[in-house]
Amino acid sequence: xxxxxxxxxxxxxxxxxxxxxxxxxxxxxxxxxxxxxxxxxxxxxxxxxxxxxxxxxxxxxxxxxxxxxxxxxxxxxxxxxxxxxxxxxxxxxxxxxxxxxxxxxxxxxxxxxxxxxxxxxxxxxxxxxxxxxxxxxxxxxxxxxxxxxxxxxxxxxxxxxxxxxxxxxxxxxxxxxxxxxxxxxxxxxxxxxxxxxxxxxxxxxxxxxxxxxxxxxxxxxxxxxxxxxxxxxxxxxxxxxxxxxxxxx
Amino acid sequence: xxxxxxxxxxxxxxxxxxxxxxxxxxxxxxxxxxxxxxxxxxxxxxxxxxxxxxxxxxxxxxxxxxxxxxxxxxxxxxxxxxxxxxxxxxxxxxxxxxxxxxxxxxxxxxxxxxxxxxxxxxxxxxxxxxxxxxxxxxxxxxxxxxxxxxxxxxxxxxxxxxxxxxxxxxxxxxxxxxxxxxxxxxxxxxxxxxxxxxxxxxxxxxxxxxxxxxxxxxxxxxxxxxxxxxxxxxxxxxxxxxxxxxxxx
Numbered sequence: 001x002x003x004x005x006x007x008x009x010x011x012x013x014x015x016x017x018x019x020x021x022x023x024x025x026x027x028x029x030x031x032x033x034x035x036x037x038x039x040x041x042x043x044x045x046x047x048x049x050x051x052x053x054x055x056x057x058x059x060x061x062x063x064x065x066x067x068x069x070x071x072x073x074x075x076x077x078x079x080x081x082x083x084x085x086x087x088x089x090x091x092x093x094x095x096x097x098x099x100x101x102x103x104x105x106x107x108x109x110x111x112x113x114x115x116x117x118x119x120x121x122x123x124x125x126x127x128x129x130x131x132x133x134x135x136x137x138x139x140x141x142x143x144x145x146x147x148x149x150x151x152x153x154x155x156x157x158x159x160x161x162x163x164x165x166x167x168x169x170x171x172x173x174x175x176x177x178x179x180x181x182x183x184x185x186x187x188x189x190x191x192x193x194x195x196x197x198x199x200x201x202x203x204x205x206x207x208x209x210x211x212x213x214x215x216x217x218x219x220x221x222x223x224x225x226x227x228x229x230x231x232x233x234x235x236x237x238x239x240x241x242x243x244x245x246x247x248x249x
Numbered sequence: 250x251x252x253x254x255x256x257x258x259x260x261x262x263x264x265x266x267x268x269x270x271x272x273x274x275x276x277x278x279x280x281x282x283x284x285x286x287x288x289x290x291x292x293x294x295x296x297x298x299x300x301x302x303x304x305x306x307x308x309x310x311x312x313x314x315x316x317x318x319x320x321x322x323x324x325x326x327x328x329x330x331x332x333x334x335x336x337x338x339x340x341x342x343x344x345x346x347x348x349x350x351x352x353x354x355x356x357x358x359x360x361x362x363x364x365x366x367x368x369x370x371x372x373x374x375x376x377x378x379x380x381x382x383x384x385x386x387x388x389x390x391x392x393x394x395x396x397x398x399x400x401x402x403x404x405x406x407x408x409x410x411x412x413x414x415x416x417x418x419x420x421x422x423x424x425x426x427x428x429x430x431x432x433x434x435x436x437x438x439x440x441x442x443x444x445x446x447x448x449x450x451x452x453x454x455x456x457x458x459x460x461x462x463x464x465x466x467x468x469x470x471x472x473x474x475x476x477x478x479x480x481x482x483x484x485x486x487x488x489x490x491x492x493x494x495x496x497x498x
Contacts, residue, residue, distance in 0.1 A: 097378025
């Protein structure tokens with residue numbers, strides 16, 4: 001008997017944001033490999049599985065990527081159904097693509113179960129529509145932390161007319177804001193930072209781009225956090241700081 | 250008794266990509282207002298609801314947006330639980346933000362239930378990781394069809410280093426490809442068009458940016474379809490046309 005690997009997006013945090021397909025795959029699983037950022041409540045759907053934590057966080061001791069890829073393949077070759085559970089969507093950052101390619105190269109059967117990416121889950125929890133016909137032509141999800149010390153071209157991103165959602169950019173928020181301003185993004189552009197989005201411990205600050213770095217520090221937001229930048233942020237429910245609709249237009 | 254409106258994302262097509270929260274909200278609903286692009290299978294979760302079709306498609310007779318917003322508010326004021334079901338994620342195009350603002354202005358209680366946006370669902374079904382550390386710093390979801398005849402700044406979008414996913418761009422694929430090329434995107438950039446993504450009738454073509462418009466016409470792809478443009482498209486499962494990993498790097 002040959003096994004299989006499900007690459008599963010667990011959504012942004014709230015266990016109710018798992019898909020039916022993710023729940024089914026967890027129910028079939030013999031083994032679950034789970035990242036740090038996935039809430040433990042979702043493991044109740046993996047009734048008969050052995051759970052292995054393979055988290056890695058910036059700065060902390062972590063499980064090497066190659067080890068994870070080999071472990072998935074080994075379990076599947078032994079006939080096991082493996083659920084590889086990742087936060088958000090498996091293909092939005094988090095190296096799900098690399099894991100898929102490793103499985104493909106190893107000839108292991110796999111299936112990708114998409115999920116609600118953190119940027120959309122958190123925007124929904126804040127009542128921020130990431131697109132809006134008058135305020136944003138689209139939305140860009142970008143990583144603030146790239147390989148080899150390179151980084152996104154913030155000055156170009158400042159000109160796209162899309163809402164920017166920055167993953168893993170919290171530690172560099174001052175630099176990112178400065179680059180966006182240098183690229184021509186107005187200092188009064190509404191901007192937010194959110195940690196533990198969609199969860200009971202959610203913390204957020206809603207402010208302006210020019211003050212984002214200072215206000216994030218003051219508000220005690222901690223990593224991991226998402227940054228959301230663009231006119232639509234003015235629509236956040238209960239937004240203070242004088243961010244009215246008129247300001248954003 | 251006061252009612253409530255759930256603004257629900259139904260995901261990209263496959264009913265299994267509904268979230269648990271969407272299923273719960275449908276189960277609570279007295280009334281479901283459903284768009285054209287939502288598969289009818291998901292209505293089985295709305296066991297006791299009256300279903301009202303409020304679809305609108307480009308070119309066809311459609312339900313005016315204001316009528317939908319008033320109907321939601323009226324039902325909620327009568328104490329009904331309303332499920333407003335939209336394809337994909339309610340806040341990625343599709344005017345979910347406008348509907349939320351109308352409810353807020355009317356003082357109606359509402360809750361946003363995020364979903365798997367079509368761009369992520371379809372990419373997962375094609376095995377295309379929309380981000381990849383070597384191939385794309387991020388992903389941009391953009392609408393090819395904007396209000397007032399304006400359009401996204403394709404030449405700037407060509408330079409962002411992100412995977413581009415174009416919603417509602419099918420009818421203008423030739424123009425969009427030409428603009429991206431004019432903006433400096435290489436002609437050999439891998440590109441795909443997908444219709445009925447994640448559903449049994451899915452059709453797709455995987456090619457190069459320079460040939461996208463011709464190949465889409467030849468392949469018989471029909472609207473609505475998504476365009477996915479960027480190096481990551483070379484990773485699609487079963488990709489023909491000589492799109493190897495090396496080409497994309």
